[in-house]
Each structure stands twice: as structure tokens, then as C-alpha cells.
Amino acid sequence: MRLPRGLYGITDTGYKAKTHLEAARIFLEGGSRIIQYRRKSGPTREMIEEARAVGRLCRDHGALLIVDDRVDVAVLADADGVHVGAEDAPVDEVRARFGGLIVGASASSVEEAVDGVRRGADYLGAGAVFPSPTKPDYEVLGLDGLRRVVEAVRVPVYAIGGVTLDSVPAIRATGAWGVAVISAVLAADDPVRAAKAFTEAWDG
Amino acid sequence: MRLPRGLYGITDTGYKAKTHLEAARIFLEGGSRIIQYRRKSGPTREMIEEARAVGRLCRDHGALLIVDDRVDVAVLADADGVHVGAEDAPVDEVRARFGGLIVGASASSVEEAVDGVRRGADYLGAGAVFPSPTKPDYEVLGLDGLRRVVEAVRVPVYAIGGVTLDSVPAIRATGAWGVAVISAVLAADDPVRAAKAFTEAWDG
Numbered sequence A, B: 001m002r003l004p005r006g007l008y009g010i011t012d013t014g015y016k017a018k019t020h021l022e023a024a025r026i027f028l029e030g031g032s033r034i035i036q037y038r039r040k041s042g043p044t045r046e047m048i049e050e051a052r053a054v055g056r057l058c059r060d061h062g063a064l065l066i067v068d069d070r071v072d073v074a075v076l077a078d079a080d081g082v083h084v085g086a087e088d089a090p091v092d093e094v095r096a097r098f099g100g101l102i103v104g105a106s107a108s109s110v111e112e113a114v115d116g117v118r119r120g121a122d123y124l125g126a127g128a129v130f131p132s133p134t135k136p137d138y139e140v141l142g143l144d145g146l147r148r149v150v151e152a153v154r155v156p157v158y159a160i161g162g163v164t165l166d167s168v169p170a171i172r173a174t175g176a177w178g179v180a181v182i183s184a185v186l187a188a189d190d191p192v193r194a195a196k197a198f199t200e201a202w203d204g
């Protein structure tokens, strides 16, 4: 399986999108070919049904669906993969028990990146690349740190955290596989247009 | 696999027990041989680790561990089974995807009981048997309803909802497999003693 380059869209309902499905649609219309369904709470059945709906939309656009944290929802909604962060299930155990899924891991340092890949991660979300006003206490990798992560591992690395349109060329120059974005698209006046701008900035 | 009769203990930290592990210990010391780990929120990794600790204690006492709702936690913590309610993953889909697990379903009527078993439930939690002051809007089965459920299905039926020590003989007389209890044990002055009283009332 080959992971798509460029814009990695993460669903969130905190901005313009009223639902996770609407957030996914914005990213897909904007050219993203990998979507992470990230919903932190709610009844499991509702999450499965919603993730399935997002998955159908992803398939219509030739995109992959990754579910944040919830391996049960990923399996039951027939998602392509799951993304596990530091407080989620351990990468190696998910890999061992749920063989069919793409498994993504988070890394905030070279050490975490190497460890995640050693445990079987298929890709990494590395960050925060830049300081974020909403998450001021996150460790910041910077472009140099991102480059060191990219050079330390052989799997695709998506840059996350404080990513703006202006930073896309510099991020791409590190060898990163793509950029994971939430608010830079979903909080924009015209979110689909913002997503398209990321896609074009990456491709161009 | 044969499900244990008698007291089915459900962990809750809303009463005397400070942790789910402590709640499980109370039920196990009181003679329960089937424990449901029911935690509604928290980081997945913490839930897996906690469920594993509860599972070790269960094995020490020859008891089964069932995880409420979270199939991912059940699999990753090596639990014996999962219990899915109306807002959780559908019984048949869990059965189809997670073959190794015992799957329990909830039923508040004969129709739901028959449907749950048709979808592959290994056992049922049927209730509310009695009105509960904390859940006044729950549909009440009553002893007659419980008996109709028991007669309608071939799987073990645990009675749940408003169960008190005094009601154990009448519940047992319906043909129910056991009684699922939370507050009647965990809110007691001496919870282990209360659990033992349920076990003795059932056996005696």
C-alpha cells in the first residue's frame, strides 16, 4: 500500500464544519487523499456509522480513511487504518492484533519516530512542527527537527502542528510526505478553497 | 465456554471503590466469577492497562473478564469477552469480526432478547428488572418480563437493574443465570460482605 502525498486532512467539528462528514468532504473536495476521522467522544455505534459514511466518501474520491485512536471503530467501519498517539493503544500491539490495518504513530522527537517505526508504524505524524497558539505546551520540532525525523526513518512522515500555506514549500523540502492540517483549512473563510491551496502548494 | 452463574459484578468508581481494579476485587472476593469492566471515558492506553490488571485479578480467582462497549480494549487487554448495549457496536458485527470473544448483549424486552441472540449474543443482560431510583426512565421488565425473556432464548440471562438481595430468590426462580449488580454491592457499608451475601443468596 502506498500512502498519498500532500494534504492529510483531519476531521474536526470545532470550526466551519458542522459534522465530521462535512469536514471530510471539505478536505476531499480540496484534493486530500488521506483523511483522519478524529472524534474524541460519543456512542460507539454512532462513531461506527459516521466513520462508515466518511469512508464511503473517501472511496468515492480514491482516498484512504484512517481512524484516530479507536481500533474498534476502524475495524467495524472498514477503515484503511488507525492512528495511535501516545495515550492510545501501543503501536506494536495494534500491529500484532489488527494485521490488516495501516497503523500510523505520532512522534514529537527523533527518538519517538525511530521507536514508532521499530514497533511497526506504517507512517508517522511528526510535530508540532511549528508553535501553535492553541497548544503552546507542545514540544516544537521545527523544520530542522522534522528533517532529522525524515532522515531517521524509512516510512512516510506527515508534518503536523502549526502548518500554514506559506510553510508548505519548506516542509516539502525536508523530505516530508505531506502536511496534516485541521484549522488552517477548517477555520478558513472558504475551507474548500483553503484545502485546494494546500494541495496546489504541495504539488506546485 | 460455560458462563458462571450467580453474581455478575460490574465495575464502577462512583461508590466505595476508588478504582475499577478495587471494584473488581470487591466482587471477586465476594465470590463473583464474571466481572464487567465498565469505564466510560479516559485514554485508551490507560483503559487497556487497567483492564489487563483487572484481567489478572480475574484469572487469579478463576473468573471471566468482560469489557463494556470497547471491543478494542477487550482484544488488546486479552479479555474473555465484550458487552455491547444499544449504543455500542452491533452484536452481529462484533461476532463476525472478533470471533474469539464472548459477546453479551442488552435486552429490555423479549423482542430485543430474541434479536440479540439471533445476531449471535452468547448471553444477555436483561432489564431493568426493577425500577431504579437513579434511572427512572428505563423500561422495567419486572419478574414476569424477565421470565418471558428467559423462556424465549437458549443463552444465559443475567438480570440487571434495581436488583437487591431480597429479590435474588425470585430472580433465580425465573430461570435467570445470575444477577448483575453495581450499587447494591459497591455502595454498601461493607462491599465485600454485600457481594458475599449475593453469592450466598444465589447459591443457597
Ligand code: NI
Pocket (backbone or CB within 6 Å): B028, B029, B061
Ligand atoms: Ni482473593
